[in-house]
Amino acid sequence: MTKMSEFLKGVRVLDLSQYIPGPLASLLLVDMGAEVIKVEPPAGDAMRTLGPRGRDGSPLFYQTLNAGKSVVHFDLKNDADLNSFVELVKTADVVIEGFRPGVMKRLGIDYSVLSTHNPQLIYCAISGYGASGLDAQKAGHDANYLAEAGVLDRNGKDSPMYFDPPIADEAGSLYAAMAILGALNGRHHTGKGCEIDIALADVIMPLQLLQIADYGENQTVPARGGTYLNGGAAYYNIYRTRDDEHIVVGAVEPKFWQTFCEAAGRADWILRQTEPIPQHRLIADIAAEIATLTREECETRFSNDDCCVSIVLPLGEALEAPRTTERGLVVNTRNGLQALFPAKVDGQSPEPRPPSKQLTAS
Numbered sequence: 001m002t003k004m005s006e007f008l009k010g011v012r013v014l015d016l017s018q019y020i021p022g023p024l025a026s027l028l029l030v031d032m033g034a035e036v037i038k039v040e041p042p043a044g045d046a047m048r049t050l051g052p053r054g055r056d057g058s059p060l061f062y063q064t065l066n067a068g069k070s071v072v073h074f075d076l077k078n079d080a081d082l083n084s085f086v087e088l089v090k091t092a093d094v095v096i097e098g099f100r101p102g103v104m105k106r107l108g109i110d111y112s113v114l115s116t117h118n119p120q121l122i123y124c125a126i127s128g129y130g131a132s133g134l135d136a137q138k139a140g141h142d143a144n145y146l147a148e149a150g151v152l153d154r155n156g157k158d159s160p161m162y163f164d165p166p167i168a169d170e171a172g173s174l175y176a177a178m179a180i181l182g183a184l185n186g187r188h189h190t191g192k193g194c195e196i197d198i199a200l201a202d203v204i205m206p207l208q209l210l211q212i213a214d215y216g217e218n219q220t221v222p223a224r225g226g227t228y229l230n231g232g233a234a235y236y237n238i239y240r241t242r243d244d245e246h247i248v249v250g251a252v253e254p255k256f257w258q259t260f261c262e263a264a265g266r267a268d269w270i271l272r273q274t275e276p277i278p279q280h281r282l283i284a285d286i287a288a289e290i291a292t293l294t295r296e297e298c299e300t301r302f303s304n305d306d307c308c309v310s311i312v313l314p315l316g317e318a319l320e321a322p323r324t325t326e327r328g329l330v331v332n333t334r335n336g337l338q339a340l341f342p343a344k345v346d347g348q349s350p351e352p353r354p355p356s357k358q359l360t361a362s
Contacts, residue, residue: 004343004348005031008033011096012091013034015069015096016098017126018046021098021173023045023047024067025096027065027066031340031353034094037072037088037092040074042075054336065147066356071357072359078252086109090118094121094122094123094180095114097126099125115193116256123177125196127199129145129150135242141166142162142163144201145203146168153224154224157224176198213249228277233278237249245295245311246311247298247309249307251309260302260308263302280304298311335352
């Protein structure tokens with residue numbers, strides 16, 4: 001047992017959510033030692049029907065998101081199952097749900113009800129647009145949230161570009177886990193639980209807090225290819241090699257930019273870092289130079305760690321890269337490849353997760 005797996009020892013979580021945001025949040029709590037009971041409808045989490053299958057035909061994405069959890073099936077429209085769920089709530093520290101706002105109330109098990117059975121309960125609702133407001137009942141997915149938050153507009157080369165992995169869904173998971181951890185700590189001081197309302201459409205705003213501050217002060221609307229973060233800067237850009245591979249240059253600080261320019265044999269570029277953005281001419285000059293080199297030649301020429309140059313790797317190569325294996329980020333287990341919680345505690349990496357196990361409803 002690692003120290004991380006003792007962080008939430010004794011904490012019981014009931015997770016009624018499906019797909020990615022809630023299950024990923026509770027998976028992070030599993031990694032820290034919480035007992036997570038996944039409460040699913042009789043047909044199971046709909047994630048079972050999505051994504052690739054394992055070699056044995058099993059639902060790969062579902063298994064990955066729910067490793068280390070116990071699974072019980074309840075029909076919450078059935079009085080006996082509903083009562084069984086409420087009995088579980090009395091023993092729980094946290095409930096996570098991902099229904100549209102109002103569903104839990106119609107079932108008679110929203111926070112106002114459950115907290116009467118367990119005043120210390122921490123209730124975390126994760127929905128697309130939050131529990132209140134004009135869009136509360138609106139359906140959406142990651143691309144919708146990014147579009148409405150002003151993020152898609154400025155990313156992509158010729159037109160807006162969506163992202164893989166889904167930023168809002170997974171950031172929502174992180175914020176949910178963070179809020180739950182904070183609430184568990186706060187409960188030590190107040191003795192009471194609380195209700196947490198997380199909208200996936202909301203979580204994008206704090207991720208762009210710098211751009212928002214700039215807009216508030218200067219009314220700056222980031223344009224596609226118009227900032228150093230989205231393709232406007234030569235020192236933070238992607239370049240194609242002669243053999244149709246790609247490298248990324250991330251030499252933002254002047255000292256790293258100088259090292260890159262010297263390695264490229266182009267000391268004349270050093271003072272050009274401060275050219276106004278978008279730096280089309282400098283980007284074109286670097287692109288022309290990199291286009292004369294193969295990937296292997298780039299690896300050799302820019303081998304100095306302070307060049308901030310990386311090869312753009314496909315996933316298979318990234319998984320086999322020395323730093324991935326040395327840091328223990330991904331491990332091969334009897335249950336397949338697992339991407340572990342990316343933290344070491346007192347030098348220890350997290351433990352691999354066991355498969356989920358089925359509980360018998362009582």
